Amino acid sequence: MPRAAGRGPRPTRETGRDRRPTREELAAAADRTIPDVIASGLAVLFVGINPGLWSAATGWHFARPGNRFWPALHRGGFTPRQLHPSEQDELPGYGLGITNMVARASARADELAPAELVEGARTLTAKVRRYRPAWVAVVGVTAYRIGFARPKATFGPQPEPLGGARLWVLPNPSGLNAHFTPETLGAAFAELRAATGAAH
Template identity: 80%
Template sequence: MTPDPVRARAAGGHPRPTRAELAAAADRTIPDVLAPGLEVLFVGINPGLWSAATGWHFARPGNRFWPALHAGGFTPRLLHPSEQDELPAHGLGITNMAARASARADELSTEELLAGAAILADTVARHRPRWVAVVGVTAYRIGFQRPKAAFGPQPETLGDARLWVLPNPSGLNAHFTPVTLGLAFAELRVAAELPDRRTPTTT
């Protein structure tokens, strides 16, 4: 049975999905975290099996999205994936290029990423975020047919939204450390003219 995020939070625990639950999570979808007029909409490649089993984005242990989000100054503290519904209060949201869950992002077809980019355009038109940040340059290059796209701001827009490409925070991405990921996220925050929300430490 899929763990209930609300029940898990109420119990103060974060249950680990079993192997059977992870296997059963393949091809599932999970709800987006959306609200009208967000400052930044983060776009993952697709949900992993941990995310599909729990209902939380970037949920797999070792994924560095949530630490990078905090290190970049987007959140006042490090959030657990189960706290994802707090993001819209900070002007942030999450969706995915492809909706179905898989063990690895490279299991997605080119057709799925192309279709996902079109769906993302519709989502952006409805919710009108100021910035759209795709978390993974390969998925961006394929989905938006921009084979030479690099990290950072993109010359094109998605509707009225500015586009930015961030590194994939997966623990499998050895090209970026937790520190350099945090710096990449901070660069986007500064470009979006958002304040550094990290709580200052007292000495």
């Protein structure tokens, strides 16, 4: 079946999960989208800001080496071992999923216009109503503040629900976020896991 326009071929383990995209492949990945990892009734739906070029080139969420999402997920107690990005389709088996506020890939999240985040927040709300996760965890407080017009929002549980789900804001796991170490990021994920009761 042909893939939707704008999406490159989805790699498999046979293509080498540790193969690094070339500079040309990364450049060509700008503005691509990648499929959500999602199912109905998840315990937690994690929401990235938007795919990076590495993710768009590989088809795997949080794929760039140095991104700390997958280690934090394990440190936080959501998975029994650290998954490789290529194993993302195992997440629904743990009651977990991944989507993004903005679908198009860019080199950096700060390349997104505020209007894109606002529109992405509306799209996300509709998606949450459709799939009905128990919790939504937005990974990045700045994007959450802009998209949902909550300029004073902080990390942790939020007072208002999102599309019927309870809402939590986590730190951005990008390696560019120097405010959090792998240990403190893992602790933030563990706080969410304790609140949700989700565990492997």
